[in-house]
Amino acid sequence: MDSSITRRTFLQLAGISTVGVATGLAGCSQSRNTEAASSSSESSSPGSSSTDAAATDTAATDSTATTDTTATDSAASTSQTEAGKGNSLVLVFSRADENYVVGTVEVGNTMVLAQMIAEKTGADLFEIERVTAYPTGYDDCCDEALEEQRASARPELKTMPDITGYDTVYFGFPCWWGDLPMPVYTAIEALDWNGKTISPFNTHEGSGESGMFSTLASKCAGATVTDGLTMTGGTAQNNRSEAESEVDSWLASLQ
Numbered sequence: 001m002d003s004s005i006t007r008r009t010f011l012q013l014a015g016i017s018t019v020g021v022a023t024g025l026a027g028c029s030q031s032r033n034t035e036a037a038s039s040s041s042e043s044s045s046p047g048s049s050s051t052d053a054a055a056t057d058t059a060a061t062d063s064t065a066t067t068d069t070t071a072t073d074s075a076a077s078t079s080q081t082e083a084g085k086g087n088s089l090v091l092v093f094s095r096a097d098e099n100y101v102v103g104t105v106e107v108g109n110t111m112v113l114a115q116m117i118a119e120k121t122g123a124d125l126f127e128i129e130r131v132t133a134y135p136t137g138y139d140d141c142c143d144e145a146l147e148e149q150r151a152s153a154r155p156e157l158k159t160m161p162d163i164t165g166y167d168t169v170y171f172g173f174p175c176w177w178g179d180l181p182m183p184v185y186t187a188i189e190a191l192d193w194n195g196k197t198i199s200p201f202n203t204h205e206g207s208g209e210s211g212m213f214s215t216l217a218s219k220c221a222g223a224t225v226t227d228g229l230t231m232t233g234g235t236a237q238n239n240r241s242e243a244e245s246e247v248d249s250w251l252a253s254l255q
């Protein structure tokens with residue numbers, strides 16, 4: 001394991017520029033994939049498509065990784081009441097609490113988009129949640145997420161989503177260390193994607209979609225993956241009119 005790949009590295013890289021972040025984070029992912037059993041087959045290619053400004057906050061202090069957390073559930077709701085009732089589902093992993101750029105939030109950045117998409121399409125919404133919530137502190141969460149990624153962990157979920165009966169799955173997630181968060185892998189590897197259309201969306205702070213959309217295409221056998229929507233978390237959280245406009249354009253492009 002390359003001990004130089006740390007949260008501090010992530011933050012220092014993030015202070016350089018959007019391109020610097022994308023390149024640096026992709027580098028993190030590539031290094032990680034060569035030192036541990038790879039958790040995704042195509043997730044290491046840099047894929048920044050962001051035109052938003054990169055975060056510039058580089059203040060970082062080391063902290064000890066922890067698996068003990070007192071985090072409470074996110075304020076976002078899970079409203080998949082009856083699988084198969086509608087024909088589309090918004091499936092999302094998102095984390096509230098303290099985060100990069102946006103500070104402490106009650107609804108995670110990707111969840112903001114997920115709720116917009118569900119409202120606009122009439123889709124059901126299901127939140128992928130790890131049994132043990134991630135730490136509420138950003139630094140601790142980064143450390144724990146990196147540990148999980150290096151271990152190619154497949155953390156247990158509170159409830160496995162049920163995608164039977166849905167034709168279309170709008171699938172949202174943040175970029176974590178240049179890759180999908182590990183609970184997303186837990187879900188995608190357990191589900192039967194045959195015949196589904198996946199429309200992916202993600203938030204990030206400089207890495208863009210970072211190859212995650214093609215990772216979905218390769219891991220979700222039998223599914224068709226459409227063009228995705230990529231947005232910075234800061235835009236989703238703090239510029240709702242811009243976020244809504246981008247969501248509208250994307251949904252229109254899928255028709």
Ligand SMILES: Cc1cc2nc3c(=O)[nH]c(=O)nc-3n(C[C@H](O)[C@H](O)[C@H](O)COP(=O)(O)O)c2cc1C
Pocket residue numbers: 021025093094095096099100107108109110111138141142143145146173174175176177178179203204205206207208232233234
């Ligand atoms: C554990 C962790 C790792 C992250 N890694 C990256 C990264 O590699 N590249 C990036 O651009 N942003 C990274 N971020 C920032 C998130 O992608 C961004 O804040 C996103 O909008 C969070 O979405 P959420 O609020 O839905 O969880 C990371 C954030 C966390 C908490």
